[in-house]
Amino acid sequence: MEKYMCYGALGVAALMFLLFVLDIAIGIPFGGSPFMLVDIFGIVASLLVGYMGFNALRDLR
Secondary structure, three states: HHHHHHHHHHHHHHHHHHHHHHHHHHHOOOOHHHHHHHHHHHHHHHHHHHHHHHHHHHOOO
């Protein structure tokens, strides 16, 4: 059960990262330029969630 939660956190982090990078690159899905600071914070947050999921997964092994 715990491994599935870690994999879920990694999946959500990857999806968040992809969405925010796409928003910076081409302006889809959140409207691009006016929300650049939000995109940067979203990327940082997704990297932190990904790291925490990876670290928790390593602890379970």
